[in-house]
Structures are given as structure tokens and as C-alpha cells.
Amino acid sequence: MAKIPESTIRRLSLYLRFLEAFDGEGARTVSSQALAERGGTTSAQVRKDLSLFGSFGKRGLGYSVPDLAVKLREILGIGVPRRVVVIGVGKIGMALVQYAGLAARGFTLERAYDVDPQVVGRRVASIVVRHADELERDLRRDPVDVAIIATPPGAAQETANRVGPSVRGILNFAPVTISAPEGVAVRHVNVELELEALGYALRTG
Amino acid sequence: MAKIPESTIRRLSLYLRFLEAFDGEGARTVSSQALAERGGTTSAQVRKDLSLFGSFGKRGLGYSVPDLAVKLREILGIGVPRRVVVIGVGKIGMALVQYAGLAARGFTLERAYDVDPQVVGRRVASIVVRHADELERDLRRDPVDVAIIATPPGAAQETANRVGPSVRGILNFAPVTISAPEGVAVRHVNVELELEALGYALRTG
DNA sequence: GGATGTGAATGTCTTCACAGCT
DNA sequence: AGCTGTGAAGACATTCACATCC
Numbered sequence: 326m327a328k329i330p331e332s333t334i335r336r337l338s339l340y341l342r343f344l345e346a347f348d349g350e351g352a353r354t355v356s357s358q359a360l361a362e363r364g365g366t367t368s369a370q371v372r373k374d375l376s377l378f379g380s381f382g383k384r385g386l387g388y389s390v391p392d393l394a395v396k397l398r399e400i401l402g403i404g405v406p407r408r409v410v411v412i413g414v415g416k417i418g419m420a421l422v423q424y425a426g427l428a429a430r431g432f433t434l435e436r437a438y439d440v441d442p443q444v445v446g447r448r449v450a451s452i453v454v455r456h457a458d459e460l461e462r463d464l465r466r467d468p469v470d471v472a473i474i475a476t477p478p479g480a481a482q483e484t485a486n487r488v489g490p491s492v493r494g495i496l497n498f499a500p501v502t503i504s505a506p507e508g509v510a511v512r513h514v515n516v517e518l519e520l521e522a523l524g525y526a527l528r529t530g
Numbered sequence: 531m532a533k534i535p536e537s538t539i540r541r542l543s544l545y546l547r548f549l550e551a552f553d554g555e556g557a558r559t560v561s562s563q564a565l566a567e568r569g570g571t572t573s574a575q576v577r578k579d580l581s582l583f584g585s586f587g588k589r590g591l592g593y594s595v596p597d598l599a600v601k602l603r604e605i606l607g608i609g610v611p612r613r614v615v616v617i618g619v620g621k622i623g624m625a626l627v628q629y630a631g632l633a634a635r636g637f638t639l640e641r642a643y644d645v646d647p648q649v650v651g652r653r654v655a656s657i658v659v660r661h662a663d664e665l666e667r668d669l670r671r672d673p674v675d676v677a678i679i680a681t682p683p684g685a686a687q688e689t690a691n692r693v694g695p696s697v698r699g700i701l702n703f704a705p706v707t708i709s710a711p712e713g714v715a716v717r718h719v720n721v722e723l724e725l726e727a728l729g730y731a732l733r734t735g
Numbered sequence: 736g737g738a739t740g741t742g743a744a745t746g747t748c749t750t751c752a753c754a755g756c757t
Numbered sequence: 758a759g760c761t762g763t764g765a766a767g768a769c770a771t772t773c774a775c776a777t778c779c
Contacts, residue, residue, distance in 0.1 A: 330748060331727070332748075332749095334727050337730075338723045338726040338727065339707060339723070356760065357760075357761075358760085364707060365707060366749095368760090368761095369750055369751070369752090370748095372761060373749075373763080375761095375762090382761050383760085384755070384760055384761045384762080385757045385758075385760050385761080386759080386760070386761085387760065388761090402733040403726065403729060407729065416624075416628055416629065417625055420622055423621055424721075430726060430729070496725065496728055500631065502570060504570065512728050513724075514721060514724055516629075516719060518543045520631075520632070520635050520637060520701065521542075521606045522606075522717060523701055524610075525539050526699060526715035527715065533769095535770060537771095538770090561737090561738065562738075563738085574772055575770095577739060577740060578741080578770090578771075578772090581739085581740055581741070585739080585740065587740080588738080589737075589738055589740080589777070589778045590736070590737045590738050590739075590778070591737080591779065592739080
């Protein structure tokens with residue numbers, strides 16, 4: 326299969342959400358044009374994105390809403406449940422632990438960790454926060470797919486080093502760039518960076 | 531000035547953070563090579579990014595750490611204080627309101643809004659949550675630069691429609707794509723989308 | 736000597752435009 | 758007729774490589 330642009334993957338995720346909305350509205354089929362309008366892109370882009378993975382549409386008709394949704398879920402690996410841990414139960418970590426969207430997208434939260442004695446041992450949304458010292462041992466005994474890092478910036482890379490050998494993906498919320506071993510996928514959610522990019526767009530002149 | 535790639539802006543934001551770290555370590559100058567290593571990019575990329583805005587370095591020497599930091603802050607519009615409101619004080623909104631990083635990057639939180647009677651009137655980190663019905667009137671009387679949308683997905687576009695005429699930028703945390711009037715910059719922080727992109731990277735085969 | 740700044744070359748992504756199914 | 762699927766063209770971004778200057 327051809328190499329898939331990162332941007333295509335992000336759009337597929339959007340298309341899936343639109344399909345779910347169309348499905349809720351009772352639509353049976355959808356055209357590349359209709360998907361494009363909701364997603365702020367072009368019909369050619371939609372067709373190209375989808376064609377990278379196969380021929381899912383019918384000429385003259387469009388795409389079957391439920392069939393395409395199934396295909397996209399398959400491509401994105403939704404349905405295969407992913408086990409995750411959250412490390413750092415501060416403000417962001419807390420919000421993540423309580424966030425229903427995790428489960429809705431097939432990510433089951435197994436455990437959460439912190440180092441603050443005020444937080445360790447507390448029960449948050451059905452799980453008890455464990456001390457980060459237990460991290461490596463726990464991961465060896467009971468591995469997970471993804472580590473979500475929501476520590477302060479200073480601890481993020483060290484945390485990544487500790488979980489790197491045991492996980493296949495890292496989602497980093499700390500406002501620093503972190504690296505991970507070859508083969509571990511890393512994604513960043515960086516609010517400060519988005520704010521600064523917004524700041525650039527707001528500059529006068 | 532030449533057109534600036536979006537990706538360049540995001541990297542400038544990273545470079546600035548590295549410069550602040552270098553400054554903390556007492557470094558006076560820094561090479562494109564050193565910046566590249568921390569940022570997971572190449573020295574040529576760093577030089578190209580910076581050269582789009584001017585010639586800030588000295589051949590044979592590198593870049594002055596404090597001078598380049600000043601330049602980057604200027605480019606990114608940091609220093610010009612930006613007034614923001616947060617709309618939706620659920621889990622994410624609450625974390626944002628309490629988030630010190632906002633102020634640290636020059637964004638002063640003016641007000642927060644919600645529709646839930648349980649939340650309206652509550653005091654969170656020195657501001658009192660107002661009812662979203664007051665939004666338009668407040669914005670007319672006391673405008674802000676940026677609206678941060680942290681509502682449930684169903685309310686996000688409507689919220690954008692309501693604030694669109696009064697703000698210059700929107701940062702959207704709701705997991706839907708929203709559109710805004712011409713001239714209003716929109717950025718998305720979409721955790722579900724990042725998770726799904728991670729899911730794709732985790733697929734087996 | 737050492738590191739920048741930058742045209743040129745390369746690589747990647749998007750858009751075009753149309754043949755080909757239904 | 759309508760809409761997909763796709764090679765080719767075009768736009769955009771990154772990397773190379775080297776002249777230039779401190």
C-alpha cells in the first residue's frame with residue numbers, strides 16, 4: 326500500500342465523525358461533495374483520501390454511510406480495544422481520567438499514576454490513583470498499548486523514557502517535545518503551541 | 531514578505547521554548563544545529579524558518595539566545611496581551627480556567643461562561659462563571675480577542691456563530707469542526723482526533 | 736574555521752480534469 | 758446523468774549544498 330500522509334489520517338477521523346452524524350440523520354449514502362462541505366475541504370481531497378485505502382464508493386451514487394463508517398473504523402483501528410494509562414493526575418490528567426470520549430473511541434483506561442501524596446490513593450471515576458514508582462513494575466506485569474503523559478513539563482521526557490520500552494504509543498499533553506524509542510508512535514496535544522499559533526494569526530500587520 | 535507555512539509557525543513556537551531553556555542554562559548563543567536537535571528537525575529547516583522573517587544570526591557564531599527570543603516573541607505576538615473568554619466550564623473548561631499557562635503566554639482570562647445552573651455563579655480561580663446568555667451583550671460592552679470554546683460538541687458551532695462577529699480568534703476544544711467568519715482565525719485542539727491518529731499508528735499490519 | 740542564508744533540487748501533498756462505472 | 762477513482766499537473770514544504778560573511 327502507498328504511503329499515507331499524516332494529514333489524510335486526521336481527515337479520515339473527521340470523515341468518520343461526519344458519517345456518524347449523517348447516519349443519525351438517517352442518510353443512507355453520501356457523496357464526496359457532501360463530506361467535503363462539512364469538513365472544510367474539497368471533494369477531490371475526500372476521494373483521494375479514501376482511494377488510498379480502496380474503492381469504497383459506487384460511481385453515480387456515492388458512498389454507503391454505514392459501510393464507509395465500518396471501513397474507516399477498521400482503518401483507524403477503532404474496535405480493537407486499546408489499553409491506556411494516564412500519568413500525571415493534575416488538572417489535565419484529571420479531566421482525561423473522567424473523560425468519556427476515551428472509552429467511546431475504544432480506549433479503556435486501566436490505571437492512573439501520580440507522585441503527589443495528596444493525589445495518590447484517591448479514587449477518580451472508578452480507578453484509584455497509583456504511585457508513579459509502581460509504573461515499570463505494573464507495566465511489566467500488565468502491559469498497556471498507550472501511555473498518556475500529563476505530567477509537568479520537567480517530568481515528561483523522563484516519563485517517556487520509563488514507559489517507552491513497554492508501550493506502542495504515547496499521547497503527550499506536556500508542553501514540551503518528547504522523543505521515544507523507534508517504533509513507538511508519539512503524538513502531541515500542545516495547548517500553548519496552539520495559542521501561540523493563534524497569536525501569530527492575530528498580529529496586526 | 532513571503533507566505534509563511536503553518537508548519538513554520540508551529541516550529542517557531544517550539545524554538546522559543548527551547549531558547550527559554552537555553553537561556554535558563556546560561557547559554558548566550560545557539561546554533562541552528564543545536565535548536566534542530568532539541569526540536570527533532572534539521573538545521574537547514576531551522577535556518578529556513580528563521581530566514582523567512584529576517585537575518586537574525588551571525589555567520590560563524592550562531593544566534594544570540596536573548597535576541598532571537600525577543601524576535602520570536604514579536605513574530606508570535608507574545609507581549610501584546612490578548613484578552614480571552616472561556617465558554618463551557620465542564621472538565622476541560624475548568625482545567626483551562628485554572629491553567630497558569632494561559633497567562634504565561636500573554637493570554638489574560640477575562641470571563642468564563644456556562645449554561646448549567648450548577649456552575650453559573652461559581653467562583654473559579656478568581657473569576658465568577660457567568661451565564662452564556664450574557665455572552666453577546668458582554669462582548670459588545672467589553673470585547674476580547676479570543677474565545678476558547680469548550681462546550682459539548684452540539685453547542686460548539688452555535689457558540690462560534692455567536693462570538694464570531696466579536697472576536698478575532700477562536701480556539702476550539704470541542705471534538706467537531708467549526709467554521710467562523712472570514713478573518714477570524716480558528717484553531718482546533720481535538721483529543722479524539724489525536725487518539726484516532728494514534729490508533730492508526732498502532733494498527734497491526 | 737565555523738555557521739548562516741538561500742537558490743536549486745527534491746520530495747510531499749493537493750487540485751485538476753476526465754475516463755469509466757452504475 | 759451523476760459521481761467515483763486516478764494519473765498528471767500544480768502548489769507547497771523540506772532538504773541539499775555552497776557562496777558568503779563574521
